[in-house]
Amino acid sequence: MEDRIRRVVLFYNRPYPGMLDGIGECNDACAFTTDHSLLSQAAAVVFHVPTLGDLAFPAKLSGQHWVAWSMESRVNYPVLTDREFMRRFDITMTYERTATVWCPYFGPEIADKLLQLPKPKTEPSPAVYFRSGPIDRSGRGRCAFELMKHVKVDSYGHILRNRKLAGADCGRDTRLATLGRYKFTLAFENSIAPDYVTEKFFDPLIAGSVPVYFGAPNVSDFAPANRCFINVADFSRPAALAEFLNALDQDEEAYAEYLSWKADGLSSCFRALLDALHESAFSRLCGALA
Numbered sequence: 001m002e003d004r005i006r007r008v009v010l011f012y013n014r015p016y017p018g019m020l021d022g023i024g025e026c027n028d029a030c031a032f033t034t035d036h037s038l039l040s041q042a043a044a045v046v047f048h049v050p051t052l053g054d055l056a057f058p059a060k061l062s063g064q065h066w067v068a069w070s071m072e073s074r075v076n077y078p079v080l081t082d083r084e085f086m087r088r089f090d091i092t093m094t095y096e097r098t099a100t101v102w103c104p105y106f107g108p109e110i111a112d113k114l115l116q117l118p119k120p121k122t123e124p125s126p127a128v129y130f131r132s133g134p135i136d137r138s139g140r141g142r143c144a145f146e147l148m149k150h151v152k153v154d155s156y157g158h159i160l161r162n163r164k165l166a167g168a169d170c171g172r173d174t175r176l177a178t179l180g181r182y183k184f185t186l187a188f189e190n191s192i193a194p195d196y197v198t199e200k201f202f203d204p205l206i207a208g209s210v211p212v213y214f215g216a217p218n219v220s221d222f223a224p225a226n227r228c229f230i231n232v233a234d235f236s237r238p239a240a241l242a243e244f245l246n247a248l249d250q251d252e253e254a255y256a257e258y259l260s261w262k263a264d265g266l267s268s269c270f271r272a273l274l275d276a277l278h279e280s281a282f283s284r285l286c287g288a289l290a
Contacts, residue, residue, distance in 0.1 A: 006031045007043035007289055009282075013055055015048035015069070023282055030286040044091070044289055050077055057088070065289060069093040071103060075137050075191035091288060093281065096195045100288055103281040104222070105198045108274045110206070111266060114224050118208025118259050119180045125152040126249040127212065128182040130175060132158040133190060140188035140214055143238055150242030153186065172203070179207035183255060184230070184245055189215030197222045201229070210258045212245065224270045225261030 009030045011020065023032050030043075039045070039058060047057075049070040060066060068089040074080040080094070093101040129144060144160060147153065154163045156178065165174065179185050185204035189196060197216045204211040205224060213219055214232040223229060235241040248255050266274075279287070 007286065008033060008038055008041045009044045009046060009285070009289075010034070010036070010038055010042040011046045011048070012036070012058070013048055013052055015051055019048075029290065030282070032282070044285070046093070046285075047089070049080060060088070065090045067091040067093055067101075067285065069103075071095055071105070073137075073189075073191040073193045073196045075193050075196075076135060091285070093285060095197075101281055101285050102276070104195075104273075104277070106202055106222075107277050107280070110202065111271075111274060113206045114202075114266065115262055116206065116208065117262060121181060121183050123154065123181045125154045126182065126245060127151060127153040127184040127186060128179055128209070129153050129155040129160065129186040129188075130157045130178075131155070131160065131188065134159075135190040137191040138189055138214065140190065143214055143232065144186055144188060146238035147186070147242055150239050151245050154182070176203060176207045179204050179209045182209050183249060184212050185209040187211035187213045187215070187229075188232075192216065194218050195221075205229070208259065208262070210255075212241070222270075222273070223267075225264065225267045227258060228261050230258075 006028070007030045009032050011032070011034045014034070040061065042064060044065040044067055045058075046067040046069050049068055050072045066089045068080070068086060068091070070077060070080060071094065079085050086092075091101065092099040093103055095104055096102070131140070131144070141159065144153070144155075148155070148160065155161050156163055156165060165178065168174070185207070187200040187204055189198060189200055192215055194216055195218065197219050201211050201213055201215070201219065201222065205228060211229040212232060213229050216222075217233070219229070219231065230244070232241060235244065
């Protein structure tokens with residue numbers, strides 16, 4: 001009986017490493033596979049758009065649902081805005097809230113992490129920056145460069161690096177521990193698009209550092225509380241932003257207001273977003289197929 005009701009969901013091309021980890025545990029109603037021999041049995045075929053390349057599409061079978069999956073900005077992958085290309089898909093699965101299946105860069109598990117109390121700020125420099133990726137369609141490189149002329153920023157990434165990690169780099173855990181020692185984190189997206197709010201925004205919030213955010217124009221919709229970040233868009237130029245950060249660095253009481261939300265709790269608006277994500281994205285895909 002179980003085999004009869006399980007819908008086969010085929011991943012037609014491989015996404016980035018790690019994106020399929022644990023996916024088979026997310027829902028008993030679907031059987032997930034990368035085996036192309038099961039194409040004729042698949043209720044849905046998932047295409048990871050950023051890694052498609054010039055891969056040829058198969059013939060679409062009657063009753064089969066095709067899914068366009070992408071966590072990448074449509075600015076970086078303009079094919080996501082190509083109507084002819086997107087017309088072949090029945091379901092979209094992206095970071096955009098208008099997608100059939102919404103896949104933001106956070107889920108219910110983030111709630112407890114966000115409310116962890118911040119650690120003492122032990123670094124002499126007020127701000128930190130991590131950037132190693134070359135993509136820059138937002139102007140983040142110029143913005144960071146100009147800002148660093150007026151405020152002290154420790155930059156650990158490959159780009160604009162002026163400091164190295166003291167110990168071994170254990171990935172995200174190391175980054176979070178490092179962010180937590182600074183008052184501010186430059187949280188600059190590689191492109192600017194509505195709803196494209198990535199871990200660059202959420203990691204500082206988890207770590208207890210105030211994000212200085214440069215990216216999605218509607219980032220406030222994703223903020224876990226009021227007055228928890230500083231929006232670069234609110235300043236006319238980097239020098240004005242730097243002046244504000246330097247003043248806040250010297251005013252402990254005013255700075256503490258940007259962290260008080262951790263004791264006060266998450267906003268009702270943010271909790272509503274978490275409620276909409278109580279199931280994993282692929283469980284919600286199975287629900288859409290049903």
